[in-house]
Amino acid sequence: MDGAVQGKVSIFSWLNENFEKIFMVAGILAITLFITWQVVYRYIITQFIERAGAAVWTEELSRYIFIWISYLALSVAIKKRSSIRVDIIYDKLPERLQAISWIVVETLFLVLTLVIAYFGYGQIERLLTYPQYTTALRIPFLIPYLILPFGFGLMALRLLQRIYGQIRVCGLLDSLIGLGVTLIILSPWYFVDYMDPLPVLFGYFALLCVIGVPIAISLGLATLSTIICSQTLPIEYMAQVCFTSIDSFPIMAIPFFIAAGEYMGAGGLSKRLLALADEIVGGLYGGIGLTAVVTCMFFGAISGSGPATVAAIGALTIPAMVERGYDKFFAAALVAAAGCVGVMIPPSNPFVVYGVSAQVSIGDLFLSGIVPGLMTGGVLMLYCYFYARKKGWRGEQKTRSMASLGNAAWEAKWALVVPIIVLGGIYGGVMTPTEAAAVAAFYGLIVGIFLYREMDFKQVCASCVTACETSSIIIVLMAMATLFGNIMTIEDVPGTIARWMLSITESKFIILLLINILLLIVGVFMEALAAIVILTPILLPVVTGVGVSPLHFGVIMVVNLAIGFLTPPVGVNLFVASGVAQAKIERIAVAVLPMILLMLLVLAIITYCPSVPLMLVS
Template identity: 40%
Template sequence: MDWQVIIVLFGTFFVFLGLGVPISFSIAISSLLTIMLSLPFDSAIAVISQKMASGLDSFSLLAIPFFILAGNIMNQGGIALRLINFAKVLGGRLPGSLAHVNVLANMMFGSISGSAVASAAAVGGTMSPLQEKEGYDKAYSAAVNITSCPTGLLIPPSNTFIVYSLISGGTSIGALFLAGYIPGLIMGLGLMLVAAIIARKRGYPVSAKPTPKMVLLKTLDALPSLGLIVVIIGGIIGGIFTATEASAIAVVYTLILSFAIYREISLKQLPAIILESVVTTSIVLLLVGASMGMSWAMANAGIPYMVSDALMAVSDNPIIVLLLINLILLVVGIFMDMTPALLIFTPIFLPIALDLGMDPVHFGIMMTFNLCIGICTPPVGSALFVGCSVAKVKIDKVIKPLLPFYAVLILALALVTYVPQVSLLLPQLFLGY
């Protein structure tokens, strides 16, 4: 393997990032320059163009624009407030109840919208003023919101799993969706445990006990929104439709919900929602296509084999190797957003995991969980920036309150990594995986 290739590939990539070049173009240009080391310019252009086009030629990728559109419709459709009210019913009597409501609302809204950033903005924007009014520390409230908004990336439907399925060579999306439930719940419950301990120490208030009538009304109001998850996952498990077909059904469901039931969206708003979805989809798919070119460049240079040999030279013990992979990904997550990190490092680490006898579904959940932590960390964590913005608190003020939540997330990651059944139990039960 030629070290010159590695230096050009990653060196130019990080230089372009440092210069502020968009990450999709940074990936594509660094891949082109790497391919040009072994091929003439015209051939290199042809190769990377072909790889980008073929990388997007996948039926599974159709799910991404549909789920993005469904999420944007629900973001505008008054879903967040209804789920927050339902979360108050579920967690309103726990110590520091508003923090638990924040976590529960993020788990539900994040899974429906499929976006950690949208969840942080919608739920945090509603909860932050309420928590401040009840005497909660603003930095603590922001920390709860920041660390809980990624739970929806594990609880399906999740675009992250669709991207992983493509880059991993066709891992079952249905199995990935089911596998995300227990880790997502573990993440949320772990954060609630930390919130409860802090609430007891600081004496944060407990909300008033809701009346049976209020419980019934708030539950009924939220059920149509939660029904989306039941329809999608139930249909996939029952073999009624594929995950890609489920994404189109999700759009129809959310349109009916927002127009006919909640009546929060008008026809005049629909073009703007569609345009926003098109822009988001374009960004994601350009990133996927560019990353396919980089994956080919890395494979052509033998980089996955080099990394595998290097890790195996340290130890052939699966526990140690997985620990090293997790440490590398945690560092990567500090500097890189989730989707590009997933696209770039899955081709490097998945072959190693398979050699260790690890199931690709289990590895996908572990990697997603790991990178969920990354979007909560400085300096480039998208959830961190949005969470601080909606809470109107500076990033340096929220770092210390984040530390106990980081600790429980790392412990939960270890559980997901070293206990495969945490991820594989539901796919085995419902799909015979």
């Protein structure tokens, strides 16, 4: 009897830990296969079967699965407390206040999830009364919309579990203090009949960010507060926008690119690219450092993620540099800086987010990022070379020849095909960015499992979960930013700021200088993707007003915010490099300063010489 009870408890514990992950793994693999099939069907099947028609169901079904796994993955992020947030104040608090702050943060998060779950259920009731069906598969809209009450209800459950655990850590008194602070923050909802929308919107957003609420949730709660205090929109609108804002085929490129990087990294890509880069530049002064930069450029052309590049390449190159006598802090700083190239050279998740936000061609943005990425990689390599020469750090002395280079290139051949698939597919007009990303992810699976044979079932599942979790944080951020942006549009915030800046000066040079300074400051405190979705609708009217194209501005914004990956307290590349090198982040931040100055020089060139970043765009 006891054994049966124990078995039930262990099954319950396993489900509690892995319930969402089952859907995430199945979902990301399914949509990868569906979109890959869409491409194969269009270009191969239709060539052999007359009247084959179009596989329109693949895109429709994939979009709805994508929405489901994005919100389910957020539940996993809640359990791990992995989110994009500003934690400057949090880091300086004593341990007791840090524990209390989690009560405040997670209770506020819970309020938002309960509101969206409640009004999401209202959407279900409406669809039960007035049934609607999808275009291709004639699925009742009720089914995809179930994610609102189900997904946000599950988030609420996970938050309650976290809050309960935190109450046990804090004790009754501190928990009551945390709940009291939460009630004070929300008190205007009950005691104020009407407030002007903009002070509520920006006031709540700033307050919530400062106290450590995840930026996406801060956006959602600030919008909810404005709706309650200012009656700007119906509150039911929030649940609907949480669905419609991410029901977008272009946005699906984000999880696919992240998945491709995860699959190829787990499948043995990194060490093969490293061996190839070592053959190219490893014999020079600073050889292993130069190798690290080149490998980051290769890997960035697959993963599209700065932190992922630092983690994958840094784990191999930083210990190797230290072993060869390099300063540990220089080694970590160099890899952290080189990781920034990963968001410039296509594919690039920030370019995807900007393209969706600004309605600019993602393919053109990818092309425009190539030159800035190569320039940044070039200046970092030059700095590494001369600094290593000054210190006497030589590359590994071994025989390098055309034969050894050919062997290394042959070993890395399957990895080198990925950029060809992505860029060739997009610019050859064969695939959309989302289709290219899905095919790259599918190819990464095949390479890792069958060609390199370094991925097993467990690693595949872990890579799928990581890809879903990482992308879900970005996707939810975009959904909440849409809500926030709609309030700003109603109140004409972008137009007001544009008119104000243009009233000060109409000089393109000065306005671009001011915007660059603003973005550099924002990059110090806010993660790049969050800054893009919040600031694009505000700043785009300003720059277009002085004749800057949205395409050029996208490059300026992404390169600018990429520097934010290196600036504490939100410099995620620094944090990753610090963890890999087991080195103090303060020392790494000092070592990276000359590299930041060189990147600022690249930023100045691409800002004031638009022909440089746009030279590849027809």
